[in-house]
Amino acid sequence: QMPRGALALVIHSVEIPQGAYWGKKICEAAVGALSRLDYVGIVEFGWQGGVDWTFPMQLKGDGSAAQAAINQLTFGDMPDFDPSLELALAGLLATDAGQRHVIVVSDGDPNLSTSVLKKFQKNNVSISAIGVNPHSAGDVRTLERMAKFTKGKFYEVKTNNLAQLPQIFIKEAQTVKRTLIQEGEIQPVMVQGIDTLRGIGAVPPLMGYVVAAEREGLAQVTLRGKENDPIGAQWQYGLGRTVTFTSDATTRWGRAWVGWGQYGQFWEQIVRWAMRPSGSPNVRVTTEARDEKTLVVVEAVDNEGRRLPTASFQGRMATPDGEGAPVNLRQVGPGRFEALIDTPDSGTYVMSMRYTAPSAVEGGPMIEGSVQAAVVKPFADEFRALQDNAALLTQVAEITGGRVLDADPLAADLWSRDGLTMPVSTRAIWLPVAIVGIGLFLTDVAVRRVRLDVVKAYYAMRRGLQHSKQQAGMQIEGLQAARAQAQERMAGAATASQDSDITRGTGQAAPVPQQTAKRKFEASEEQVRAGKSKKVALGGEAETPEQAKRRKAQSTPPAGEEEQGMSRLLKAKQRARDEMKDD
Structure with a gap:
């Protein structure tokens, strides 16, 4: 994989017109020049005092976290460079980057000690100083000394050329990216304990190689070059094996290798290691x-x-x-x-x-x-589809009456109505709207012209309810009176019929009938036992001897009247008709 770089930004107050704006722009330009695998960190002096990471040293990734930190910058006025530079150096040394660099933005007035610059020189970390509108010649000399001591660069920017700031930061940020071609006489260092180098004591020098970084995982580095760069490596990949050699096997970079006595052995062992191992055929x-x-x-x-x-x-x-x-x-x-x-x-x-x-x-x-x-x-x-389906999207846009937007949001013209068909309803709505309008008009006229007396309306409604209740009561009373009259007529007719039958059959006056029709008959236990030997009257009382004698006389026809049965039936029929007329 590509070698990583690490960049630390040390921000001092930008004392120029729109200083906060230009300070954020130059930080955005520097971060934007890095790849997602590079490290970046931002150190700032706060107005409350003290130096701290605004954005701790970490991988850039998609840059969203770094952008959020840049937006929070306050550009405090630091009195001393040393704490900020020491914090930036500690963050850079904690990374595994191949190239480390610091960019300082300042007007040059903070103090600077040589001991801090020696630490940067010892760890091979460069500093580029950008003087934004320095106050004096002494401030310019401070920033120049900082850059020269650490083998960095110095830029002086005045208020009339502030537009150069983003380009300067982009240029400096790219210094963390090393050149991918490393040329010159380089003596590779062998890593001991590797099967592919068995029996080889040392390798000849190379005249160049392609810069790379160590692969994560189980990869083994076999040869290392300048700045500990991997030149040879090998690892297992699935059922196969992979070998990497970033230099040349010919006379361009490997002139000494071609005439080397173990040249054939070196490549033979590598090829045999990479070959597929023989398995059992059984x-x-x-x-x-x-x-x-x-x-x-x-x-x-x-x-x-x-x-x-x-x-x-x-x-x-x-x-x-x-x-x-x-x-x-x-x-x-x-x-x-x-x-x-x-x-x-x-x-x-x-x-x-x-x-x-x-x-x-x-x-x-x-x-x-x-x-x-x-x-x-x-x-x-x-994950199988690695390309977009532009044909399908175009077809969907044509069917639905839409359009295919341009990839550039400015050229897409999202709010354009060209080619769009406005929806039209085929159902007339004037009649429902007219009816509703007429109803609202009449309601408005009624509310404005008709005056309602709420109190009188209440009493009128109350009288109507009372009248309805009185009529209902009169109807119930009339029904009860009619029922009483019907009961009296039925009782009188029954008494007259009974008297006539008794007088005709026995010649005696009939007794006054008992009022038993108005109550329900329920036989007592004594009546039930008595009923087994004698009959019980319908009124619920036991049959008296006189009643039994009259019943027998009524059931037994007098002598000489057996042959007059037809005349008796006719008389009974005539008597029933008379009763109906009386009712």
Whole structure:
């Protein structure tokens, strides 16, 4: 990867017209010139006293956090350069950057000690001083000494050329980016304990190389150049291996290498290390994805093609994040072994397994071998599309009557109405609107012209309610009176009929009937027991001897009248008609 740079901004008060504006602009220009992998920090003296990080030294990233810190700058007037420079130096030395640089913005009046500049010189950290409208020649000399002592640059900016400030900061910020070509006679330093350098004591000098930075992860650096830059490196990638050599294998940068006695051995060992290791032909590995797990199936046979009855496997797996995990295989059948491993993350899982099995020949040597396998979990489907679908977006815009906007927001003209069709309703609404308008007009006239007496309206409503209640009461009383008259007529008719029947049959006067029709008959326990031997009257009283005698006389016709039954029926019919007329 590319080498990183680190930039520290030391901000002093900018005592010029619109000083805060220009101070923020130059900081934005410096931060904007850095890449997302470069370090940046801002040191400022506060008006309350004391020096602190406005933006602590950290990776720039997308620059949003640095921009927010720049907007909070107050541009305090520091009395001394030393605390700010020491804080900036400590932040730069804490990074792993290959190039470290400081930019100081000041008018030059704070104090400056030589001891602080020696610390920068010792750690090979440069300072560029930008004097914005210095007050005196002594202030200019202070800033010049600061830049010259640390091998930086000095810029003097007057009020009539303030527009140069952003360009100066961009130029200075780019100094943290080293040139990618490092030329000159360089003696590489070998890293001990590397397999590809086995048997090689030293390597010849090189005349140049491409500057790079160390790769994160499990990469091993084999050769280092100037400023500890990696020249040779190697690492495992999936089932394969990668080797990097940033110099030249010909006479341009490697004239001494071409005539070197171990030149062939050096490249042979590198190529052999990068080659795919030979695996056992008697073992086959297959994998099957099962959600966040993977089933690993190993089938092992001997040299004759017969399945191994027993075998012992020892395996280990490297996960995508560089961690290790064991792979435990269990035998599920003759020559078949399985393991269910966790593979929750996307990436490549590399497995390496060794096995031993007894020989099929009695007393023969043990069967040994190794096998490698890999499981690749792909990323989500949305990561597969690496290009936009401009044709689909254009089609959607045409169907919906829209337009395709330009990538430049200024040229897009978002509020333009050209080509837009305004919606039109095909249903007439004048009639509902007219009816509502007429209703509102009549309501307005009624409210303005008609005068209502609320008190009189209340009493009129009250009289109407009372009259309704009186009519309801009169109706109920009339119904009750009619019911009483009907009951009296029915009682008189029944009495007359009973008297006539008794007088006609027995010649005796009928007794006064009992008022039993107005109450419900409910037999007592004595009446129920008596009813088993004699009859009970409908009124609820037991039948008296006189009543029984009259009932028998009525049921038994007199002598000589049996043949006159028809005349008796006619008389009864005529009597019923007379009763109906009386009612």
